[in-house]
Amino acid sequence: MDYEEIKKLIDDMGNAKIDELEIEFPEGIKISMKKNAEKEIILKNIPDMKQQNFIPETTNMQLDNQSIINSDVKANINIDSIQEEKYKIIKSPMVGTFYSKPSPNKETFVKTGDIVKKGQVICIVEAMKLMNEIESEFDGEIAEICVKDGDIVEYGQPLFKIK
Structure with a gap:
């Protein structure tokens, strides 16, 4: 048609x-x-x-x-999506458990405000008893850690926001 x-x-x-x-x-x-x-x-x-x-x-x-066509149509604009455009998002490549430390008695890989390099290990996602090191895809500063230690994460779920 x-x-x-x-x-x-x-x-x-x-x-x-x-x-x-x-x-x-x-x-x-x-x-x-x-x-x-x-x-x-x-x-x-x-x-x-x-x-x-x-x-x-x-x-x-x-x-x-x-x-029929209303000139006063209001667009649905999601403010969060506009603000996220200034960040690079690192997403979970798999379903699993998020860990911010290499082991319970060690320091976290990164914290908010840390400068990271591309390829630097920033967390671990455990899937089926395998510990998968997640590396930063970008150079930049950690603006936000989107999940907490021990949280279950989904495929594609944002883990970090990088400036």
């Missing part, structure tokens, strides 16, 4: 005597429209439009004298 077909469907919906329309196509595309709703049209699971070089145009289409 291309842009012109969607636009025609919206126009037809505006002229029809129905208040709500929901269509699900075999390709997995789903379109929902409601008259007198909070200016909403929902397009879900649209894999083929990318392959057809679908580029939506910015237009002001009308549905029963209501603007």
Whole structure:
């Protein structure tokens, strides 16, 4: 389904005597429209439009004298994700138990504020009784240690933030 077909469907919906329309196509595309709703049209699971070089145009289409596209749309911005962009994140390469020390009676590998070099061992993740040394992927300063000693960590879970 291309842009012109969607636009025609919206126009037809505006002229029809129905208040709500929901269509699900075999390709997995789903379109929902409601008259007198909070200016909403929902397009879900649209894999083929990318392959057809679908580029939506910015237009002001009308549905029963209501603007479908709301110019006052507010973006959901996650402040944490913006702040994390200034850090390099070292993530767990496996599921296991995080250890900040080589053994219980030794000092921690690193602490917040320490300068680390690429390749330096910064922690251990124990998986299936094997102790896996995790090395820093970056040069920099430890800005935050995201997990505590003895915590269970998941694959891809952030362990350290490096400045």
